[in-house]
Amino acid sequence: MIGSSPADLDLTEAPGVLWDPRVQAHRAPACAYPALTRWLLDRGVKFVDEVRMDGQATDGWGDPGLRTYQAAALCAWELANRQGVVVLPTGSGKTRVALAAMVSTRLPALCLVPTRVLLEQWRREIATVYPHRVGCYGDGHREVAPVTVATYESAYRHMDHLGHRFDLLIIDEAHHFGCGLRDEALEMALAGARLGLTATPPRGATHAARLTELVGPTVYELAIGDLAGRFLASFDAITIHLDLTEAERARYTSHSIVFTGTYAEFRRAVPHATWPDFARTAARTTEGRRALLAWREARRLLAFTEAKRRALSALLERHRDARVLVFTADNESAYAIAREHLVMPLTCDIGRQERDEILERFRLGHVRVLVSCRVLNEGLDVPDADVGVIVGGALGEREHVQRVGRLLRPGPGKRALVYELVTRQTVEVGQARRRSQGLAGQTSAQL
Numbered sequence: 001m002i003g004s005s006p007a008d009l010d011l012t013e014a015p016g017v018l019w020d021p022r023v024q025a026h027r028a029p030a031c032a033y034p035a036l037t038r039w040l041l042d043r044g045v046k047f048v049d050e051v052r053m054d055g056q057a058t059d060g061w062g063d064p065g066l067r068t069y070q071a072a073a074l075c076a077w078e079l080a081n082r083q084g085v086v087v088l089p090t091g092s093g094k095t096r097v098a099l100a101a102m103v104s105t106r107l108p109a110l111c112l113v114p115t116r117v118l119l120e121q122w123r124r125e126i127a128t129v130y131p132h133r134v135g136c137y138g139d140g141h142r143e144v145a146p147v148t149v150a151t152y153e154s155a156y157r158h159m160d161h162l163g164h165r166f167d168l169l170i171i172d173e174a175h176h177f178g179c180g181l182r183d184e185a186l187e188m189a190l191a192g193a194r195l196g197l198t199a200t201p202p203r204g205a206t207h208a209a210r211l212t213e214l215v216g217p218t219v220y221e222l223a224i225g226d227l228a229g230r231f232l233a234s235f236d237a238i239t240i241h242l243d244l245t246e247a248e249r250a251r252y253t254s255h256s257i258v259f260t261g262t263y264a265e266f267r268r269a270v271p272h273a274t275w276p277d278f279a280r281t282a283a284r285t286t287e288g289r290r291a292l293l294a295w296r297e298a299r300r301l302l303a304f305t306e307a308k309r310r311a312l313s314a315l316l317e318r319h320r321d322a323r324v325l326v327f328t329a330d331n332e333s334a335y336a337i338a339r340e341h342l343v344m345p346l347t348c349d350i351g352r353q354e355r356d357e358i359l360e361r362f363r364l365g366h367v368r369v370l371v372s373c374r375v376l377n378e379g380l381d382v383p384d385a386d387v388g389v390i391v392g393g394a395l396g397e398r399e400h401v402q403r404v405g406r407l408l409r410p411g412p413g414k415r416a417l418v419y420e421l422v423t424r425q426t427v428e429v430g431q432a433r434r435r436s437q438g439l440a441g442q443t444s445a446q447l
Contacts, residue, residue, distance in 0.1 A: 014039050030163050031214070034192035052164055052190060057106045058146045062129040064099040069222060074100045076220040077195055083216030085174055085196035089224040090404070094197040095125050098170045101195050102147065103129065110166040110189070111149045114173045117352065122149045122172070137162065152182055159188040168193040171215060175202050178211030186214040224404065237404070237418045239432060242307035244423060252426060255298040262291035302428055303392045304333040308421045309340075315389055315419055316341060316369065322386040323362065326371040329392030334371045337391070343369035390420040393431070 011017050016032025019025075028036055033051060040047055066074065073086045074097055082105065088094045102109050113122055116139040123134045126147060135148030137158060144165065155162065169189050174196030177183055186194075196215040202208045244252060266278050273281075282288025316324065328334045331347050338345040344358050344367050361367040363384070370385075388404065404418050422432045 009043065009045065029187045030190040031187045033190035058102065058108065058130070058132070059106065060131045061103040061106070062131075064096050064103060064129050066096060066100055067093065070097050070100065073097050073220040074104065077101065078104070080216060080219040082168075082193035082195070084194075084219030085198060085201060085211065085215055085217065087198055087201050087218055087221035089222065090199045092222070094172075094199070095122070098172070098195060098197060099126065099129055101170065101193075102126075102168065105168055105193055107167040107191075107193060108146045108165060109148070109168040109170060110155070110162060110191070111147075111170040112152055112155050112172060112185070113149060114152055114176055116151055117355070118172065119149055119151060120352070152176065152185065156182045156185040159185050163189040166191050168195070170194075171196045174198045174211065174215055175200055177214055178202060178209075179207050183210070183214060236415065237420070239420045239422055240311055241422050241424050241429075242305065242311060244426070245306050248301060248305055252298055252301055255294040255301070258294035259291045259298065262287055263295075298427075299329065300332070302423055302426055303329040304336060305423060307423070308391055311421055312337065312389060312391060313341070315387075319387045319417075320368075322368075323365070323384065324369045324387045324389065325385045326369060327388065327390045327393065328371065328373050331373045333392060334373050337371045341369065343367075343371055346370050346372040348374070386416055388416070388418045390418070392421075 011026045012019060014026075014028070015035040016028040017026050017036065018028070020027045030051070037047075037049070069088075070093055073088065077084050077086060077097075082101075086094065086097055088097070098111065111122055111126075113119060119136060119138050119141075123136060126134050126149070130147060132147070133143075133145050135143045135145030136150070137143070137148060138151035138154040142154075142158070144162070148162070148166070150158075150162065166189065169186070169191035171177060171186070171194070175198045177186055177196075179202070194215045196211070201218055201221070202211055262282065263278065266273065266281065270277065270281075279292065282292050312326065326334075326337060326343075328337065331349070334345050334347055337343065344362075346355060346358060350358070358367060358370070362370055420432060422428045
């Protein structure tokens, strides 16, 4: 609430402020709060702050014990006025950087995570260096504390109650923001200190620019190749090229003809359109729906071909004494592999208690193989594994980097193996080439 102010003050020049004729007042998103208050103070404007809830400084923190690159990432964030994104490979300890930020600032902190699976994991990590209660928003809980962990969805739904309580906002897997409806969760938070964490920052200019607006620019970045061999395990990436059977090739060609004709026509008409643009347009016509169905059937066919089935069997036999993670493109393939090889599936259908039990048995060596579609991609703390087999993927470079990172927890003399099964003369060839661009400095082989 503004009291006396200079006569020539134009609030529309203030950061984030717009005139709203509906309520005959100036408005600004919560995220503009720090810049707006500084702007008013610089101009000697008297105002009453009815926005911010005064939060107590958090205390009692322990030492998170940073590695050299983690300390460098924290320093870079501090030098960037505590706003920005830290990019580190999966398995390199991004959460430790967040803990160090909380220790360093001692500000009331809200940590946003993409899934319910990660709620408890983050609370456990925070508890290793913070002796007080950690709040939780999500998975049926609505508990607020000076340090709170919330899912994206809960934050989006309840930020009107949370946004004014915290001065530090930590966003795990920050690449999910900057391109969708839930960006509003970050806009409704007034925290001036913002730390984004990701292994796979957005490369598109529009997405990256929007994320910079919401969180800050990339302030520190290392790739897998920068850490493999010292802080992460060394690894070999091996691509195995396979062929379709005659029957599979006929089906794949048939589906491809139906899809590519419609898709090519659309791209000629709208050359700069995105895939979601095509999907929305295609869903409105019979021909378009046939094209989408053909595309889905082609993907389903490639997900687990006869050649992939044989290759996977051979790899599991070759590495029968190792701990192996198998990644698939869909849950259907994951369950098919689980049934055929009597191994444990880890999918979104598995409850938290059962999932934790499976991971503990894997850590102890009682379970040797886990097969998953996407549950293991992001954030989930996976015990040591030696071998990864990527049977199929759907999300491109980002998914690939996350999956490889699952295998790179360091150990004495450890050198991980990553096999990728790619079907010749299909879209998988180009996809595999693009995915590999996200892995810097790896040793590769072609079979």
